[in-house]
Amino acid sequence: MTNDIRVLIVDDHPVVRTGIIGMLENQPDFQIVGDADNGEMALTLIKERKPDVVLMDLRMPVMDGIEATRRVRSDYPQVQVLILTTYDTDTDIVTAIDAGAVGYLLKDAPRNTLYDAIRAASRGESVLAPSVASRLLAHMRKPVQEQNQLSEREIDVLRLVSEGNTNKHIGKALHISVATVKTHLTHIFQKLDVPDRASAVREAIERGLLT
Amino acid sequence: MTNDIRVLIVDDHPVVRTGIIGMLENQPDFQIVGDADNGEMALTLIKERKPDVVLMDLRMPVMDGIEATRRVRSDYPQVQVLILTTYDTDTDIVTAIDAGAVGYLLKDAPRNTLYDAIRAASRGESVLAPSVASRLLAHMRKPVQEQNQLSEREIDVLRLVSEGNTNKHIGKALHISVATVKTHLTHIFQKLDVPDRASAVREAIERGLLT
DNA sequence: GCGGCAATCAACCATATGGTTGATCTGGTA
DNA sequence: TACCAGATCAACCATATGGTTGATTGCCGC
Numbered sequence: 159m160t161n162d163i164r165v166l167i168v169d170d171h172p173v174v175r176t177g178i179i180g181m182l183e184n185q186p187d188f189q190i191v192g193d194a195d196n197g198e199m200a201l202t203l204i205k206e207r208k209p210d211v212v213l214m215d216l217r218m219p220v221m222d223g224i225e226a227t228r229r230v231r232s233d234y235p236q237v238q239v240l241i242l243t244t245y246d247t248d249t250d251i252v253t254a255i256d257a258g259a260v261g262y263l264l265k266d267a268p269r270n271t272l273y274d275a276i277r278a279a280s281r282g283e284s285v286l287a288p289s290v291a292s293r294l295l296a297h298m299r300k301p302v303q304e305q306n307q308l309s310e311r312e313i314d315v316l317r318l319v320s321e322g323n324t325n326k327h328i329g330k331a332l333h334i335s336v337a338t339v340k341t342h343l344t345h346i347f348q349k350l351d352v353p354d355r356a357s358a359v360r361e362a363i364e365r366g367l368l369t
Numbered sequence: 370m371t372n373d374i375r376v377l378i379v380d381d382h383p384v385v386r387t388g389i390i391g392m393l394e395n396q397p398d399f400q401i402v403g404d405a406d407n408g409e410m411a412l413t414l415i416k417e418r419k420p421d422v423v424l425m426d427l428r429m430p431v432m433d434g435i436e437a438t439r440r441v442r443s444d445y446p447q448v449q450v451l452i453l454t455t456y457d458t459d460t461d462i463v464t465a466i467d468a469g470a471v472g473y474l475l476k477d478a479p480r481n482t483l484y485d486a487i488r489a490a491s492r493g494e495s496v497l498a499p500s501v502a503s504r505l506l507a508h509m510r511k512p513v514q515e516q517n518q519l520s521e522r523e524i525d526v527l528r529l530v531s532e533g534n535t536n537k538h539i540g541k542a543l544h545i546s547v548a549t550v551k552t553h554l555t556h557i558f559q560k561l562d563v564p565d566r567a568s569a570v571r572e573a574i575e576r577g578l579l580t
Numbered sequence: 581g582c583g584g585c586a587a588t589c590a591a592c593c594a595t596a597t598g599g600t601t602g603a604t605c606t607g608g609t610a
Numbered sequence: 611t612a613c614c615a616g617a618t619c620a621a622c623c624a625t626a627t628g629g630t631t632g633a634t635t636g637c638c639g640c
Contacts, residue, residue, distance in 0.1 A: 171476040173453075173483070177388025242384075244455060265382040272384070309586065322568030324626065337589045344628075345586090354596090354628075356566040357533030363574050520616065535596065548619050555598075556616090565598075565626090 163280045166209035167193040168200040168226065169242070170218040174265070178213060178242075181269055188276065195219075197226025204234055211279045214259070216243040216250055224257050231258030240279040242272075249365045251290055261285040308349055313367055315342045320359040320368055374491045377420035378404040379411040379437065380453070381429040385476070389424060389453075392480055399487065406430075408437025415445055422490045425470070427454040427461055435468050442469030451490040453483075460577050462501055472496040519560055519578060526553045528579055531570040 165188055167178050175193045182188045191207040194200040197214075198221045204212065212230060216223035227239045240261045241254050251262055260279050263272065264287045275285040286294065308316065311332075318328045325339045332339070347353065350361045362368045376399055380386050386404045393399045402418040405411040408425075409432045415423065423441060427434035438450045451472045452465050462473055471490050474483065475498045486496040497505065519527065522543075529539045536550045543550070558564065561572045573579045 171388075171455075172479055173388040173392065173476050174384055175388070176391040176480075177382075177384040177386070180387040180391040181384065244382075265384050268383055269387075311587065319567050320571040322564045324565075326626085334587085335589055337591085338587070340628075341588075344630090347628080353533045354535075356530050356570045359567045359570045360531040360574065360579075363571065368571075522617065537596085545617085546619055548621085549617070551598075552618075555600090558598080 161187070162189040163187055163211060163276060164189050164191045164207070164209040165276060166191055166200065166203060166207060166212045168195075168197065168212060168218070168223070169193075169215040170195045171215075174215070178272075181272060182276075185273060188273075197221030197223060197229075200226055201229055201233070204230060204237060209237060211276055212237060212239045213242050213276070214239050216241060216245060216254065224253050227254065227257040227259050238279045238282060240275060240285070242267075246287070246290055246293065247364060247366065248293055251294055255294070262290045263287050264290070308346060308362075308367060312342050312346050312349075313362075315339060316346055316358060316362055317368055319343070319355050320362070372398070373400040374398055374422060374487060375400050375402045375418070375420040376487060377402055377411065377414055377418060377423045379406075379408065379423060379429070379434070380404075380426040381406045382426075385426070389483075392483060393487075396484060399484075408432030408434060408440075411437055412440055412444070415441060415448060420448060422487055423448060423450045424453050424487070425450050427452060427456060427465065435464050438465065438468040438470050449490045449493060451486060451496070453478075457498070457501055457504065458575065458577055459504055462505055466505070473501045474498050475501070519557060519573075523553050523557050523560075524573075524578055526550060527557055527569060527573055530554070530566050531573070531579055 165182060167175055167190065169175050169178070172195075175195070179190055179193065182190055191209050192203045194203050196218045200212065200214070214223045214227055218226075223241065223243070227241070230237055230239055238260045239258060240263065241259045242263050242265060243250070244265050246264055254262055260282065261275055261284050263275050263285065267275075267287060271287075278285045314332060315328055318331060323331065325336050325343070328339045329336045343355065343358075346358055350358050350365075352358045352361050359368070376393060378386055378389050378401065380389070383406075386406070390401055390404065393401055402420050403414045405414050407429045411423065411425070425434045425438055434452065434454070438452070441448055441450055449471045450469060451474065452470045453474045453476060454461070455476050457475055465473055471493065472486055472495050474486050474496065478486075478498060482498075489496045525543060526539055529542055534542065536547050536554070539550045540547045554566065554569075557569055561569050561576075563569045563572050570579070
């Protein structure tokens with residue numbers, strides 16, 4: 159029993175928490191030491207329960223999975239974080255790995271994949287869902303510093319663009335000249351690698367910049 | 370036991386199926402008669418297991434929840450369909466209700482809400498998650514025929530717009546003249562109630578038209 | 581203190597965009 | 611049959627957009 163893998167579950171959906179518990183409790187080498195419905199609660203539980211592996215969802219209220227992962231890795235480096243989520247967008251994956259997650263699984267994973275992934279994570283090994291792995295590799299072709307995230311001001315501008323404002327309207331709304339708006343947009347297009355505002359909106363939504 | 374509510378679970382995520390089963394099996398008045406990971410399999414199971422209530426996810430491979438709901442309601446009108454999903458976009462909700470679902474819950478619903486909803490559904494009563502109810506009411510202000518969905522061709526055009534193509538490029542790609550592209554766009558703007566292509570892309574993505 | 585970056589503004593210009601009006605053709609439905 | 615909606619095209623025009631070049635300011639980190 160001292161060799162059991164101690165698992166903590168973090169997910170805001172009761173259904174999912176119950177499901178994971180149900181899947182793990184009939185495996186002899188897992189011990190569920192707690193569950194939380196947000197990142198903040200998770201940090202408290204980690205402190206007192208000392209899990210080996212944390213199963214972490216990404217989209218949660220109060221504190222999301224990215225931020226929680228970052229804190230876990232900095233405060234308790236021996237605790238491994240395994241992401242288990244529905245979403246597999248490029249930025250979700252990249253930022254999660256960047257935050258220190260040891261693996262990334264999707265919720266449509268079959269039971270055995272989940273079991274194997276937890277065991278691998280407890281040994282510090284990485285496990286990625288196949289679709290996640292391919293997306294990650296595709297992104298690796300561009301070095302990380304080319305991730306090119308937008309400044310706050312640029313996001314302000316792009317949000318107004320996505321709402322149908324002309325450059326003139328945007329200038330008035332932000333109390334800056336049209337020239338500045340155009341400059342911001344030129345930078346936005348470069349950073350997102352798109353040719354115009356319509357595709358910039360699409361790209362930004364995909365990267366989760368406009369929620 | 371003949372008064373048990375017979376429940377069928379349809380969801381492509383093993384974790385979620387396990388979770389729902391775990392939640393329902395300790396309630397004395399529920400009997401789980403089967404589970405399926407897509408709509409097609411669900412229809413087969415319904416035929417032989419005769420459930421009272423089907424818990425249905427929306428996004429699934431092979432046959433999605435909307436189409437499955439439609440068929441269930443036309444082939445087995447006595448079977449009630451209760452949507453249980455992660456997504457609460459306007460179109461998901463409206464089309465699900467339109468397809469004949471008796472209720473619409475989100476996966477972050479607490480246990481008791483789920484229990485109550487299944488019992489209500491078995492009596493043919495409607496249960497909506499609070500956030501769903503408010504969205505639905507907001508949409509009801511506009512009559513249904515004003516739903517204004519885009520034609521296939523218009524979606525073709527808008528998709529190319531979202532990828533950064535100019536009208537000229539779009540014309541060549543679709544083998545039509547620039548004038549026609551502009552006509553389509555004018556109609557798109559009217560239907561989506563937006564002033565330009567950037568906001569049209571945003572609106573279309575929000576309505577789930579560009580996935 | 582220097583270098584770099586974000587934010588601000590300006591002027592010029594070719595091209596794209598969106599509004600408007602009107603027309604033809606097709607397929608499906610009342 | 612008559613009608614309608616969708617897809618197709620044309621011409622005109624004011625305005626918006628995007629590219630380019632260049633400049634100033636303030637702040638942060640080395």
